[in-house]
Amino acid sequence: MELATEFIGFAGLSHHRAFPDEVEIGWRLALPAWGHGYATEAALACRDLAFDVLGLRRIISVTTAANQRSWRVMEKLGMSVWRDDVPFEQWRLRVYALQRPLPRST
Numbered sequence: 001m002e003l004a005t006e007f008i009g010f011a012g013l014s015h016h017r018a019f020p021d022e023v024e025i026g027w028r029l030a031l032p033a034w035g036h037g038y039a040t041e042a043a044l045a046c047r048d049l050a051f052d053v054l055g056l057r058r059i060i061s062v063t064t065a066a067n068q069r070s071w072r073v074m075e076k077l078g079m080s081v082w083r084d085d086v087p088f089e090q091w092r093l094r095v096y097a098l099q100r101p102l103p104r105s106t
């Protein structure tokens with residue numbers, strides 16, 4: 001049986017031009033795919049890849065002042081605001097960050 005597939009967007013890890021020393025989780029979905037939890041599901045997988053597979057200690061996510069949907073996705077990843085109203089090119093950026101929890105000592 002042939003499965004129908006459709007490209008709806010991406011999520012992944014990269015270096016943002018404004019913060020090249022940090023690892024950023026980013027995403028972008030086509031409008032018909034919004035509102036189904038896909039961005040959160042994909043971003044959670046990226047967060048777990050960063051911490052559990054790549055062994056990173058910290059990740060960030062960069063957005064603009066107007067992008068409240070993305071703020072919400074970042075909050076659902078457990079992130080909190082690190083920098084706000086950062087001027088970059090024609091934008092004012094809000095940046096969320098998350099530290100990897102330290103392993104519990106038993």
Ligand SMILES: CC(C)(COP(=O)(O)OP(=O)(O)OC[C@H]1O[C@@H](n2cnc3c(N)ncnc32)[C@H](O)[C@@H]1OP(=O)(O)O)[C@@H](O)C(=O)NCCC(=O)NCCS
Pocket residue numbers: 026027028029030033034035036037038039040041062063064067068069070072073
């Ligand atoms: C940002 C984006 C990926 C969100 O996709 P999505 O699949 O709708 O996201 P999710 O469904 O996983 O979660 C969206 C959350 O935002 C909430 N939300 C939706 N509209 C909102 C609004 N206007 N204000 C605040 N929160 C809003 C939803 O209720 C949901 O939170 P909840 O689960 O607590 O109810 C999508 O809007 C997009 O691709 N936008 C254009 C590109 C972009 O902005 N990329 C990111 C650059 S940082």
